[in-house]
Amino acid sequence: MNSTDIIRGNVRAMAGYVPGEQPQDGAFIKLNTNENPYPPSPRVVAAVQAALAGDRLRKYPDPTGRAFRQTAARLLDVDPDGILIGNGSDDVLTIVTRSLVPEGGLVVSPTPSYLLYRSLAEIQGARYQQVPYTADWRLPQPWPVRGANLTFIANPNSPSGTCVNAEDVARLAEALDGGLVIDEAYVDFAERHCLSLSRRAKVVVTRSLSKSYALAGVRFGYAVADPALVREFLKVKDSYNCDTLSLEAARAALEDQEYLSATRARILRTRSRLGASLTRLGIEVTPREGNFVWWRRTYRAVKQTYEEVKRRQILVRYMNYEGYGDGLRITVGSDAEIDRLLEELGKILAV
């Protein structure tokens, strides 16, 4: 007997989500997983230090993260009971999927987008259907799929960096029978958000502290939804999904909005410069509302560029989508990192 005979067929058949490369040796300039080039607020480190100094590691964390939810609720002007804490926003996406999608159910998202949505459907044993964005990166109107248990919209979208209007998202929510997740992992870099839609019965807005708050290593995200929905999600989430140190880090991060504004402003300035420089190099890029730039395939195979850049110790993210094609997603790093990338690209493209 094979040991994997006991595994569900849908799991055996799937490839599994492959995250961006995470070399642990520090030799690379990492522009591949949309990490923040700046460290988190000093108040985050102080909050973790304070928790370490106390008698808290040996005790279980607060299962629902009450203190964090109160801080977030105040900041966002929502009901604390309408907030669900997660071990990264991927954990929240998993909880919502398990709550809504039965085996044989249907999960839908626009494409190209976050590849995890397909993996979440596959793990559930559900079908997955992708809906192409229009040529100008909007949602097709009318929405072409009926009967989905769950639809995901990443807004801003990755890898494109584009963002759709709240009115278009609201129209989509109206058209759907099932749930709608608006994945706002990158929203702090955009000029607009859809938080007010979380008041609707079927809508869940998710946020991440990985990117804008520079806490990818800490794993913290959350969802905002109707408190009646959150009560159901609480049955599905692991009781202690967020640890004590991450809860303290997340709260401290949210409390330092001044720091967020300052680092965000630096990243947006670098993003603007990166976009303009790539355009000058003849590279076609999409409109940018995340902390990254999406380089569409134009006159040159992007896979080759990815490999040439990697040889020079710079990691960017090569992505290839069925029915769409490939491209490179480049994280907005520090000015020095982007200078180095542009310098190497100049040499590579001059050949």
Next chain:
Amino acid sequence: MNSTDIIRGNVRAMAGYVPGEQPQDGAFIKLNTNENPYPPSPRVVAAVQAALAGDRLRKYPDPTGRAFRQTAARLLDVDPDGILIGNGSDDVLTIVTRSLVPEGGLVVSPTPSYLLYRSLAEIQGARYQQVPYTADWRLPQPWPVRGANLTFIANPNSPSGTCVNAEDVARLAEALDGGLVIDEAYVDFAERHCLSLSRRAKVVVTRSLSKSYALAGVRFGYAVADPALVREFLKVKDSYNCDTLSLEAARAALEDQEYLSATRARILRTRSRLGASLTRLGIEVTPREGNFVWWRRTYRAVKQTYEEVKRRQILVRYMNYEGYGDGLRITVGSDAEIDRLLEELGKILAV
């Protein structure tokens, strides 16, 4: 329309696992969730401090926890690729359940045991069947259920604190078609373990750092199984389920076996004294191989005792099992905490 109409029927119908009370104000002596009365090793705190001082919070953690797995593999003498890291061992139990159990499948465990097994089945939309322990806390022979996708054995068992022999567990593994999880969350307090059974094709052994390593607040657990099984579990686990600080804490904890031995010895001495004192008070307790004592109902309603003790600012865990009855589970706290409990119990029982 009701916002919860979009939730799966199995989730709406379930009650949800209820963890032990976690008051955040520090006013109670907590003997209800089997936390360690002693802090984690000083090397854990130093390792977290070192990670905080570096540039690591802003970057994603290592998805498979390679450094931790190498340390654990050396200590346990297993293949590092046969180790799956988890955000607490509950995360590992969830990953295994999602990998093995389809909607409408069957999950089985002995009873009374860890109530989460039922919740995991319910979230999957699977059936759950419980098999009573024999009167002397052994597994019934022959095992009465066929066709389970997944069977859980907590060994040592909670709430009873009893432990079955590796030979009996091996016989069970032999009899099953589906997977067998041997949940060894409490094994460091016992005299025996079943790790060698993890070499069998269908067996997964899970461990927790919450209890013996005093890291409940950090959330870290792991599984040991055939590397081919672990490769399937990796598709189901969240890519970044363990954060950087917990990975560092877990590795440092495992590296300080001397500290584990010292705190374990103190806890076992206190456990022995607590058991003897309860027996002297006329209270029937089960054999003890965890860091807790299980007080079976005897001449006095245990629910009332739970409430009387709680009024005196001491929390123990009241548990009531369908088809079995109720009891109190008392964590082996520090000597001072146990002295205080015994003093209050003496007063309460004298009435």
